[in-house]
Amino acid sequence: MAVGVENWPKIYPIAGVKLGVAAAGVKYANRNDVVLVEVAEGSQVAGVFTQNAFCAAPVTLAKESLAIEDMSKRSVRYFLVNSGNANACTGQAGIAAAKQTMQTVADCTGVIPQAVLPFSTGVIGELLPADKISAAIPEAINSLCEQNWLEAAKTIMTTDTRPKGASIRVEVDGQVFHVTGIAKGSGMIRPNMATMLGYVATDLKISREVLQNLSAYAANKSFNRITIDGDTSTNDACMLVATGLSSAPALTDSDGAYFERVRDAIVQVYQSLSQQIVRDGEGATKFVTVNVAGGVNNDECLQVAYSVAHSPLVKTALFASDPNWGRIVAAIGYAGIPDLDDTKVKVSLDDVAIVTDGGRASSYTEEAGQEVFNKEAFSINIHLGRGAAQETIWTSDLSHQYVTINAEYRT
Known part of the structure; x- marks a missing residue:
């Protein structure tokens, strides 16, 4: 796959x-x-x-x-x-x-x-x-x-x-x-x-x-x-x-x-x-670009990006095409950025805003989020509201097939 x-x-x-x-x-x-x-x-x-x-x-x-x-x-x-x-x-x-x-x-x-x-x-x-x-x-x-x-x-x-x-x-x-x-x-x-x-x-x-x-x-x-x-x-x-x-x-x-x-x-x-x-990630069904901007420096942008990309809950939501955006927000929050002001953080899926001013964007609908998550390829865009640094990484989802491939790798 x-x-x-x-x-x-x-x-x-x-x-x-x-x-x-x-x-x-x-x-x-x-x-x-x-x-x-x-x-x-x-x-x-x-x-x-x-x-x-x-x-x-x-x-x-x-x-x-x-x-x-x-x-x-x-x-x-x-x-x-x-x-x-x-x-x-x-x-x-x-x-x-x-x-x-x-x-x-x-x-x-x-x-x-x-x-x-x-x-x-x-x-x-x-x-x-x-x-x-x-x-x-x-x-x-x-x-x-x-x-x-x-x-x-x-x-x-x-x-x-x-x-x-x-x-x-x-x-x-x-x-x-x-x-x-x-x-x-x-x-x-x-x-x-x-x-x-x-x-x-x-x-x-x-x-x-x-x-x-x-x-x-x-x-x-x-x-x-x-x-x-x-x-x-x-x-x-x-x-x-x-x-x-x-x-x-x-x-x-x-x-x-x-x-x-x-x-x-x-x-x-x-x-x-x-x-x-x-x-071509093992068992991959999604190709996801994670853009993080507004960081104090590049390192903290990468820290947030990898926190989101490595979250098993985010990755399994990607596989399920489930726009459970709360998992993305949680991963941003535990990324370890000091004194992160959540009211300044903005998050979107492609051009669909999901988080502004510390909460769910007023314009967001589940239908709009679902439309993005149904795609094979899309972006998660995060703005930290702290500075001018920005970074981009690319990741995939975590599927049943990933477990199968790695459980059977030597057999």
């Missing part, structure tokens, strides 16, 4: 990026579960990772490789991704297993192991079957091509019901560049990354420092603004690659009109991918 119609977009291949897939039998026989992404020599790579203290072995190794300052040892050439096993909470044995697969790619391609970044997604607490993955790497190498974005998106799926991709072509002063990405994620989704993997690439030439700034900014405007169930995973990663093979001008400064155009293009792809994750 997912919200909206599945719509795989037109994909613009990225010069300097090739993707290959293979079946290793990590969890299921006869299903592709390994992706190898090759990036051109000289590409810049940046990323953001989970903030869970139990970060998985591949996350630890990928972060270590990206932190190397010696560029002769830091040039990233491959991403190796597997589904079906998270290789998380597996100790030194998990580190050794991930390194084995990195070494296999290195041996097959002639790069150093540090040039291979590993990524895993699946069940936590089970050791990565390194031998199976290593055996499948030649098949993945043989299938490398620039057009394999859809196959790669399908291969990294776990409880996802649909592949997730986004791609745009941008023209600036007669010069063209592209931004294309894929992601996976459906459950264990919460800000500060989640059980999601994302891979976005552009053919622009972007300096290392600027790319890292763009990576962090785009993640904060997208993947760090979604929540399905409030759980932060052990394996989250979102990588941004710049191959530099476009004829468009290089980006070396984090300011100016050109920087803003590039930044907005990258954010557009990130937000599309992150919103596709929410729409």
